Every structure is written in C-alpha cells, then in structure tokens.
Amino acid sequence: MSEVPFANRKVAGQALAERLTARVGKNNVLVLALPRGGVPVAAEVARALGAPLDVMVVRKLGMPGHEEFAMGAIASGGVKVLDPSLLQRLRLSENTVQAVVDKETRELARRERAYRGDRPYPDFKGKEAILVDDGIATGASMRAAIQAVRQLGAEHCTLAVPVAPSETLEELASEVDEIVCVATPEPFRAVGQWYVEFGQTSDDEVSACLSDPALRSGGTRA
Helix, strand or coil: CCCCCECCHHHHHHHHHHCCHHHCCCCCEEEEECCCCHHHHHHHHHHHHCCCEEECCEEEEEECCEEEEEEEEEECCCEEEECHHHHHHHCCCHHHHHHHHHHHHHHHHHHHHHHHCCCCCCCCECCEEEEECCCCCCCHHHHHHHHHHHHCCECEEEEEEEECCHHHHHHHHHHCCEEEEEECCCCCCCHHHHECCCCCCCHHHHHHHHCCHHHHHCCCCC
C-alpha cells in the first residue's frame, strides 16, 4: 500500500500508475491532466503506461468572497457545471454568478492558449480517457472535465486520482466508467493535507511536460 501523505506529486503519480498497469501498451488510452496540479501526476501515469499526455483545462467557479469554495466549474468546449442547491441556499443573483463565469472563462481561454496553442484536441473516438488530478475535494472541477470528454466522444472515461474523500467518489461514480484512487483517508479536509510537498505547479512546469516529445506521443507510439 502506498504511503500517505505522498512526498510530492511525482511520487503520487507513480503510486497511481501502479493501479493502472492493465493499460500498459494499449493504443486506445489517452491520459488527460487537469492543470495545473494534475499535470505532474499525470505525467508519471502517461510515462508508465506509454500513453500520450494531454490536458483538459478546467476552472473552478469560486463563491464571491470565499473563492476556495466551489459553486461549480467550467471546462473546455463550453461545459459549465453549477450546484443549484448551493446557489439557491446562498441566494446569489444570476448577475453575480455570471460575473464569476466570465472571469474564469477568460482565464480558461488564457490557459488553453498557453498550454495547447493552436493544437487541436486528440481524436477521442473509440478511446479511453483517463482523467487525472492531484486529488479531489468537492468534485466540481472533475465533474466538468468528465462532461467535456464525454462531449468530445470518449468511449470510456476513467477517473484517476491519488487521493479523494470516499463520499465524493461515490457521487461521481455514476458519471464515469471506472474510478481508480490510491487513498481515501478520513477525515479528509483538503487535498494538500495528504502531500508533504504541495507547492503550486507553474505554467512553465505544465508547458515542459506537454512539450516533452516522449509524453506527447506516448513513448514509442507514433
């Protein structure tokens, strides 16, 4: 069993890859990282599986004044996920919510340009999309990413993370074909609690992983 807390994202990615070895050498697998923190984790998964690495850009929609709490998320392709019960409870106006959506849409577009440039998404038809992040808390960002890969035509969607609360995984189970998670510690509190080193991943780190020819192509695969 892998030791938790994980030393860093690289170690967490290696532990996660050990749970995905059945995919080694398969030519229908795409590893998609949720930037930025999910990229170094996904890089280790892609390297171990010999699968191409790409990104699924998502942005959490934080509550005004309490941005660490998600009221939803957006993802590439115009996907928007909101928590209607939370919005009703907080009595947030439509204009207030839209202002947050507009702000995060601009940041999503900036990150897509930075990470992908003009490069189109890969062909998802007949493929298994493995969505990787460094962990899940509420699941809002991952839910948006799942909808995005479904929209792009993925045949099989696997959610793969080093750490997450069991109740969140249960909520997401009906939206994916498979869930792979190394640890579900309780009480959970926050993703960063389960890493010794949990510094912010930079845009440069993301770009370095995505520009690595071996990771882009899936190792020896063309």
